[in-house]
Amino acid sequence: EAGVTQFPSHSVIEKGQTVTLRCDPISGHDNLYWYRRVMGKEIKFLLHFVKESKQDESGMPNNRFLAERTGGTYSTLKVQPAELEDSGVYFCASSQVAGGPGNIQYFGAGTRLSVL
Amino acid sequence: AQSVAQPEDQVNVAEGNPLTVKCTYSVSGNPYLFWYVQYPNRGLQFLLKYITGDNLVKGSYGFEAEFNKSQTSFHLKKPSALVSDSALYFCAVRPISGGYNKLIFGAGTRLAVHP
Secondary structure (H helix, E strand, C coil), X not given: CCCCEEECCEEEECCCCCEEEEEECCCCCCEEEEEEECCCCCEEXXXXXXCCEEEECCCCCCCCEEXXXXXXXXXXXXXXXXXXXHCEEEEEEXXXXXXXXXXXXXXXXXXXXXXX | CCEEECCCCEEEEECCCCEEECCEEECCCCEEEEEEEECCCCCEEEEEEECCCCCEEECHXXXXXXXXXXXXXXXXXXXXXXXXXXXXXXXXXXXXXXXXXXXXECCCEEEEEEC
16 A cells, blocks of 8 residues: 655745645545644644645645645645745645544655755 | 653664653643654654553554653653664654644654664
């Protein structure tokens, strides 16, 4: 069974440009999460999808970030326009269930975003 | 604010020696507790979790973790370290109440096991 897949693995863009990150969750997982790790600090939650619906987007930093999950399968995270402080590693995770003890989130390898 | 602290940026251990990676947390109520490991160029891999019951939980690759409610700690341990255990380790919590589905992570601890 394939794990969580993210691409690209690394993206280098200039300030003001647009970047789109993609995440393919584990097949059958309705729950999809985006997280971000900036400059070696803690990994922080961005948002949570249940199928195609945004369950919790409390961690989204500002309106330059747009996440979508059309059809409830893969998800994209677009940053437009990118700023220097957006640099970091963006992780995607998926889980079969949301709440309760059964919620184990499985992570992808991350996309390293460098904004110059 | 709810938070997780990993007080050591790096832990150095000789191969064959026991290792401990520390984690304390500050959350409202009782949380679920997790450890993840990240090997170079790989994703975060789930190691183990504490839900309830026995304070010592066992996970993958010979790792275990000890939950201490009074100290709000969840330290990761292994009796005998391997060079291949060298990686970045993250502690995470998920509060049980309040409909929380997101994980709250610490900043990570780099484990270096020397031959």
